[in-house]
Amino acid sequence: MxxxxxxxxxxxxxxxxxxxxxxxxxxxxxxxxxxxxxxxxxxxxxxxxxxxxxxxxxxxxxxxxxxxxxxxxxxxxxxxxxxxxMPNPQALAVAQDRVEEKQFFEGLGLSVAPWVQVDSVRDIVQGVAHLGGASILKTRRFGYDGKGQVRLADPAHAAHEGGPGNPGEAASAWEALAGAPAVLEKLQHFEREVSIVAVRGRNGEARVYPLVTNEHRHGILWQTTAHTGDPLQADAERAARLVMEKLDYVGVLAIEFFVVDGRLVINEMAPRVHNSGHWSLGGARTSQFENHIRAVIGWPLGETDPIGEVAMLNLVGTLPDPAAVLAVPGTQWHDYGKTPRPGRKLGHVTVTAPDRTALESRLDRLRAVIRPPGA
Amino acid sequence: MxxxxxxxxxxxxxxxxxxxxxxxxxxxxxxxxxxxxxxxxxxxxxxxxxxxxxxxxxxxxxxxxxxxxxxxxxxxxxxxxxxxxMPNPQALAVAQDRVEEKQFFEGLGLSVAPWVQVDSVRDIVQGVAHLGGASILKTRRFGYDGKGQVRLADPAHAAHEGGPGNPGEAASAWEALAGAPAVLEKLQHFEREVSIVAVRGRNGEARVYPLVTNEHRHGILWQTTAHTGDPLQADAERAARLVMEKLDYVGVLAIEFFVVDGRLVINEMAPRVHNSGHWSLGGARTSQFENHIRAVIGWPLGETDPIGEVAMLNLVGTLPDPAAVLAVPGTQWHDYGKTPRPGRKLGHVTVTAPDRTALESRLDRLRAVIRPPGA
The missing domain is CATH 3.40.50.20 (Rossmann fold)
Structure with missing residues (x-):
């Protein structure tokens, strides 16, 4: 083909x-x-x-x-x-616009963080008061890797924190986004960030990868850890299947969640293969990339189980010494061939291990030679 | 690079x-x-x-x-x-010439089948008598997939088997090889054919994949099965390490053996990634291809263990229906994008399973949809 x-x-x-x-x-x-x-x-x-x-x-x-x-x-x-x-334009339309996306999730009975639509400074001021607590302003469209986002302090504490005071802060936030249509979300005090990668074929067959835990630095994904048996797997899987079914989705889809009080709150979805699924390349029986191709071609999908304990680290801004990385057992080196630039994703490293203890010790060794984003 | x-x-x-x-x-x-x-x-x-x-x-x-x-x-x-x-010209010279190769193996104390050098019809006639039993005439150079090979019947039984009689048979065999320099090998009554794929880095670090069992059809590889714990693993591994060390070899090397009376007899070696190592792509922690690149670059080598029970089937001559193949769990589809032609290797299928029973049942399903070479 x-x-x-x-x-x-x-x-x-x-x-x-x-x-x-x-x-x-x-x-x-x-x-x-x-x-x-x-x-x-x-x-x-x-x-x-x-x-x-x-x-x-x-x-x-x-x-x-x-x-x-x-x-x-x-x-x-x-x-x-x-x-x-594939995916179809309707699925894209939903995923491209934070307002449509949130309304879509809410329509399916899935939890999202409290939010308000923002088209003016006044909307921000009112929104901050309405949501209560710290919040985050995000452009409705075209945001990625923490770009197009401004954090707003809790108005109740803004004065203590040396914040500029609510209306001034709102105006400068609005300016930072160049007045683009936005949403204001209540900042979630999450226990962890997780995501699920799922795939659906042309015949409606669906498969789901294990729920993974993500750690970000400076708004960029730094580490993904894939363990089987996450207690939230079933909930995340149900959400992914529901979303894909409703959108008549074909291909790989990712949904990012916050875990708040032990429950899943959707952050956003990506209608494509996803950075938090890179561990599957070399770490799962079938990678998200192979499964996406199998899905869009109309071929049967491949197994999504991991081949052991797996984690992934992003290589951002500069590349470490590949020999130092590959000297750690169970590692695979991925270099996208891009020109280094601060904050740019240049590659990633996958590491597998027979058990969690071994994985943690390999990760320790890797984190000694790979710099996190922004470091 | x-x-x-x-x-x-x-x-x-x-x-x-x-x-x-x-x-x-x-x-x-x-x-x-x-x-x-x-x-x-x-x-x-x-x-x-x-x-x-x-x-x-x-x-x-x-x-x-x-x-x-x-x-x-x-x-x-x-x-x-x-x-x-990499590999160096000396390693290539040895691997390209069956006479040099056999002498090289013998020099290392490794077993090869009894053989004689052939430069004339007379050498064949004398060789057949000398070796005793059925034998096989192979061109010294440029043979692959059973090409450039002629089988000669046991002279003691040739009459019973309707053979053309020794001198006539020798002449026609010599003609079939167009008079190219050749070797005559005593045909081995083997229990099975096995091969080992190994890799050596620029610093001399070496790793060896599990010994695999190969089945051929019409001189072309049909099936490879990779089990860990083959009783001949240590012997094969020792041979591979010895050969690589002696040749100051860098990269992946494969050695094919016959198992005769429970012992390894070398058939030939290939100074490159090898068809009998294709199972490692998706079936081992590091594929032979990735390890070859890591070796020649001078990077640390990757782990060679399989991720379960693994087998590979070649797709020769025509491609089966990919959907029928991929409907079998644990399968991966490889299509080289070549124009179909009888006897041509067009792709391969890797299948992994949690245990031998599951692997055998998956292989049964695959062999029902994939035609062996020459069928």
Whole structure:
């Protein structure tokens, strides 16, 4: 099959590596000069709203999928009108807009953090008062890795904390987002952040990976740990199946949650393969990338169990010495071939171990040679 | 790193897939029009003895390795004079010539089947008499997948079996090989065929995969089964380490053996990643392809243990329905993207299972949908 992919970053590259091994070939639509995925397929260099390029992608490929969810809705629909786009434009529309997404989750009876819609400074001031406690302002669209987010202090304590006072703080937050439509969410005091990666085939068959625990640094994913038997697995799995069913979703989907008082509160979803699923490459019987390809092709899905205790560390900003990393047993080195830049995801390391104690000791060794994001 | 590879077939493709994931890029030298590896790197289209192309490969790449051992010796030396070639030309010279190879093994005290060198019909006639029993005539060079081989009946029974009589049979065998220099080997009545895949790094560190059992059909590998704990593991491992040490070998090497009266008799070696090691891709903690790249780069090697009970079936001549194959649990589909042709290796399927019984039942299901070579 000839698979068209919107986006040609590292996610596209890893999809391509999985797909080429299965005999498929790829065209990646991406405006960058030499995106990572160009090493495993044809690169169609164009903007994500370039009508002619979208037309070519739709016409020349057997099917189209994506690794980047912020595809303009018009582009998604243009492709879907010509060919099969997976996930479908409706699923994308929901995932692209925090307001639609939250309303969608609430409609399914799934918990999200208390939130209000924001279109003005006044909305922020009122929202902060309404939500009570500290909150976080996020652009409705196009946010990633903590970008487009501003934290607002608890108004009750703002004065003690040296905050600028509520209306001033609201105005500067609004300015920081350049006045883009936003949502204000009540900041969650979570025990941990977790996420679930799931996949659904063209025939509706669904499989779910183990619920994983994520740790962020400076808004960027630093570490994912995959243990089987998380007590919240069933709840997360139910949410993922419900969401995929409702959206008639095909492919891999990720949902990020906060664990608050032992219960899942949805943060957001990503309609694509996800950084918190990278551990599955080398750490699960079938990687999220292979399963995404199997799903969109219409092939039976592969097993999602881990092959042991598994964790993943992101390589952000600069790459450590690969020899020092690979000297730790059970490690796999992934380098996306990108130019180093502060805050940029350049690669990741997967580590497997026979038990938790061994995993922790291997992680300790790795954290001694890999710098966390922002460090 | 920019890695040059002599040969661009499926082995090159799988090396490229492993290497691109680790951040390397590739140039493949191959005379074919669109070889499988072209999907994961630059394709330098030239004959294996094209001086200018070899020069380019040596000069433009950081190091050079190979996926095809029948590189002319002059080509190997031309590259080695300019850059690092791994494995080295001396290792290649030994592996390319059955006479040198057998003498090399004998020199290390390793068992090979009784054999004689053949340069004429008369050598065959005398050799058959000398070896006693049925024998097999093989070209000294450039044989693969049972090509360049002729079986000769036991002279004591030739009349009963309707054989053409010894001198006539010898002449026609010699003709079938077009008079190429050959060796005559005493046919081994083996209990099974096994092989070992091993890898050695630039610093001399070596790792060995489990000894696997191979079944051939029409001279082509059909099935490989990898169980840990084979009683002959230690002997095979010792042979592999000895051979690699003696050749100052860097990269993956495979040695094929016959098991005769419970003991290992070497058939031949391959100075490259090997079909009987394909199970390691998805079936071992580190695939032979990843370990070959790690070895030639000078990075620490990865663990070679299997992740369960593992087997591999080759897809030869025609491809079965991927959906029927992948409907069997624990399977992975590999399609090299080659044009189907009788006797051609087009892909392979790896299957893993938690225990031997489950593996056997999955293999039964697979063998119901995959045709063996020549069927």
């Amino acid at each position: 000839h698979i068209g992919v919107i986006g040609g970053g590292q996610l596209g590259q890893m999809l391509g590596l999985a797909g080429v091994a299965m005999g498929h070939r790829f065209t990646f639509l991406d405006p960058a000069m030499e995106p990572p995925a160009a090493s495993v397929g044809r690169h169609l260099r164009a903007e994500f709203d370039d009508a002619e390029a979208l037309e070519r992608l739709a016409v020349e490929c057997d099917l189209v999928t994506l690794e980047f969810e912020n595809v303009p809705q018009a582009s998604a629909e243009r492709i879907a009108a010509r060919n099969c786009l | 920019h890695i040059g590879v002599i040969g661009g077939g499926q082995l090159g493709q799988m090396l490229g897939l492993a290497g691109v994931a680790m951040g390397h890029r590739f140039t493949f030298l191959d005379p074919a029009m669109e070889p499988p590896a072209a999907s994961v790197g630059r394709h330098l289209r030239a004959e294996f003895d094209d001086a200018e192309a070899l020069e380019r490969l040596a000069v433009e790449c950081d190091l050079v390795t190979l996926e095809f051992e029948n590189v002319p010796q002059a080509s190997a030396e031309r590259i080695a004079a300019r850059n690092c070639l």
